[in-house]
Amino acid sequence: MKPERTSSLVWLGFAVLICIESLRLPRGSLREPGPGFLPLLVGVILAGLSTISLVQAQAGSSADGKSPWAASKRWKKLLWVLFSLLAYALALETLGFLLATFLLLLFLFRFGMEPQRWSWAIAGSAIASLFCYAVFELWLRTQLPGGILGF
């Protein structure tokens, strides 16, 4: 399937979803529009626009028929990075800022784009986490989670 067509269909589906969900809200009248008025209006317009986009894609006018994934050889790395970010978010409050940040940076330096030497990765992660702790917690007084280390 052509990428243009796929993306238009996804947005069309999203638009239909917006419309269905907006219908559950009070729409009010034109004299006094309610909370559902604008979302429904926008949903209908988005549905219309995605249909136009779909028709344009069907007409095949787009010369660039090649898949946007053609150049992507590093998708595994991308998934690793995304997973590490999610894991960081979920573990942050348990592990605490310093430990979680150290582990995240270590992982990204070592398994991110190009593996750095272990010694370098460990030292770099430690310095960067401590530096951020100093700037955000001590200087800017951001409330970073202490976690199991307790500070």
Next chain:
Amino acid sequence: MDFFSNLQLAFSVIFQPDNLLFCFIGCVIGTLVGVLPGLGPVATISLLLPSTFHISPVSAIIMLGGIYYGAMYGGSITSILVNIPGEAASVVTCLDGYQMARQGRAGPALGISAFGSFIAGTLATVLIMMIAPPLARFALEFGPPEYFALMFLGLTVLTYLASGSMVKALMMACVGIFLGTVGTDTISGIERFTYRSYTLMDGIGLIPVIMGLFGISEVLLNIEEASKQEIYQASLSNLLPTLRDWKDSIFSIMRGTFVGFFLGILPGGGAVIASFASYAVEKKFSKHPERFGSGAIEGVAAPEAANNAASQGAFIPLLTLGIPANVVMAILLGALLIHNIKVGPLLIKDHPTLFWGVLGSMYVGNVMLLVLNVPLIGIWVKILKIPYPILFPLILLFCLIGVYSVNNNIYEVVIMILFGVVGYLMKKFAYEGAPLILAFVLSPLLENALRQSLIMSNGDFSIFFSRPISLLLILASLFLLFLPLLPGLRKRPQGGNLD
């Protein structure tokens, strides 16, 4: 108050030590992110937004503003030396700037872009001082229909100037408006699309969305493409442009300033479009248009002047009407709202120290940037050499901390990651983020103006056409919307990437 007493107020505010310090910090950070590819002013300003909650609103806006125009200076360094634009408004600078560097004229190229930016920035500040107060007085007449029409025009201009398909840009604007409606409705108090989520009750946060769409997604793309950069090893000894260089470029700088300034004021315009437009203008004006693209100094001077003038002109609609002209101004609007400052035509009267202080900071900031960029250029070139595999974990970390620290809410971090993936896919499928963000920020204002207008008119849509100002604005929007449909006019100007 006349011009000079305003000027005096402006300087008395900026020369307070803490304001001066924050202006300097903003300029340094701005230059830094301008230099670093993959981290633009948008992501940086949203990143630092939470840290400004603890300082006065005047200092906050001074610092964040400094980042924005500072990035315009820094962006040119990367464009000229590496042929990679440090941020989107410097894309055009690559064309002639890099060629100049290859011919051994990196010094004059960097010099003229710093001086051009300085001249443009200073002139733009004077222009703001002259234009903003009368415009704010005029805007006092605006009611909900005029505001609705103005925001509608802003969104239309942005989608019209989008680089890809206009249909796609309009779709993104719709998605942005929808995202802006999530949360508790301010008029009726009814929750919309929250699904009992505590995090969503206050609406989707601006910072997670921006950091996801502009920060995380950019890193993901860079990891995938992993471009090897090569820094041009040029001698940077003679930074001062020669008399000949000045003669060639002084009028280009002037033209760039005016083109940039007026495109910056226009809602939906901004530094990126300004730089492209002024390059085109210079090519038209030049007696030797064939020199452009092979190292013409005018091709560096004009767009660099334009992007600076535009980034400062963009403050006008924000500070006089309360309407952000572009994404960065949208974040600044968010910052002002967080500080409980009512943004609108009364801002100049109610908060004179804020308005004139910010303007004063622009004069001083431009001087600081000139010092930062001409004698200290060597430091920035060194920073350019940090390899991306070492840089990207730090950028990701800043995004994570930035979003978490807004509300200490893990779910906002998850929202950011989600929008990072969405933004990555949008870039892959050539959907632009800028219309989405602008629509997202304007959405609550737009909805209120629309609903209030309809209440005023008893449900009659003709209210938008019966009042002269709103009629004019709506007609202009409709003209832009239907222009691409007219035969023979199909080709829209390609504004490049608007992010």
